[in-house]
Amino acid sequence: MTEPEALAFEAALQELNETVDRLETGDLSLEASLALYERGQWLARHCQALLDQATLRVEQLTEHGEIVALPAPD
């Protein structure tokens, strides 16, 4: 599994979705369910943190074919 900082929001959200779905099927051992649940909690917190901290990252291709960062818009 990926660690929080490296996991992008949409991937985390998707995994959270899948986690809830898998928990719903219910054919897992209690231990596996608990592990999934803990992962899900972590994913939810991670998503929330990403939402709370996000600022738009803007890059632009230059004439010389380089990619440079631009300041985020107001």
Place this chain on the structure above:
Amino acid sequence: MAFTLGHRGADTWTVSELTGYIRELLDIDFRLREVRVAGEISNFTRARSGHLYFTLKDSDAQLKCVMWRNAAQRLRFDPHDGDAVLATGRVSVYEAGGVYQLYVEQMQPEGVGALALAFEELKLRLDAEGLFDLERKQPIPAVPRKIGIVTSPDAAALRDILQVLSRRYPLVAVLIAPTLVQGAEAPAQIVRALRWLDGRDDVDTIILARGGGSMEDLWAFNDEAVARAIFAARHPIIAGVGHETDFTIADFVADVRAPTPSAAAELAVPDVADLAPALAGLRAALEGRMAARLERAGRQQQTLARALVLLSPRSRLDSNWQRLDGLAVRLERSLRQQLAGWSARLAVLDGRLAAVSPLATLQRGYAIVRRADGQLVRQVDDARPGDRLSIQVTDGAFAADVAEESEEHD
């Protein structure tokens, strides 16, 4: 004779010389280097080479025309016989054919707005080719990681897009491929920018945008090469060109048409305001599922515990203990009964014993007489005067001395 038939004098031209001369006359006339001619197309032929040959005519005259392939490729409409056109080019002579003709560089339909006509023509053609087919449209990723933007870097359109993205979904990354968005260079730049962004694996969605302007300003977005680049792209493309009322070919080919650049940005990303409740919903679902799972586990545990009790050796042990206890009770009872029996028999024996006991005789007043050496005194001879005898009666014994010997015998 000075006159000889067939002899060439200094005043005789070859056909080539004359034709070349006439050509020079035309070529040096600067007014003929760029003329615009209005006429109606007839005898239109598109050669396999791509060159166009036709005649422009009006009611009284005809003008032969040729349009080389590279000029023909820039045509924004499909010429047909009978079309009234404005053709621009230079006049010169085609020596091999012995004709003067117009070498057409540009040609536009006359009358109807030339651009409008070209637009309709390209639109019809691309539509027939399937470039606008709905089943070829790609869905826009609901939650993109990176959005590529093809637009002018200095225009308000880009600022609007970035503001919308920042407000709605600041989690997304933006990669701008700047281009001209109007002028002759624009289509090629737009195509290059599109291809560059489309070639990147980290880009999920591409926005092609330009702010409002006249039809001429937006013309780059009616370019066939741009349309084909949009169609060929593997990443979904949202077109946001001009204002709500502007429709360009790019809008028709794009996977999604947005009325404005800002609207394109809105369509490209979800709104965090919507995501927060969705996230909360997922969280609640997560808790709910886990609670249900735990409850199920609890029920299972109870069922198993009951089963365990039933299957446990403990119950067998318990029942054995019970049997043992029962046996113990019976044992004790039987022992007690036996004891009572023995006791009763003992009492009987005791009675009988008592009956035969010498002690019982003593009670009747007899005594047992022993000598000091313990021998019983049964007859007179057993005792001598002076002997100390022990007389035992029913409740004890006392000593007695023998006084004298009796003469008599019983």
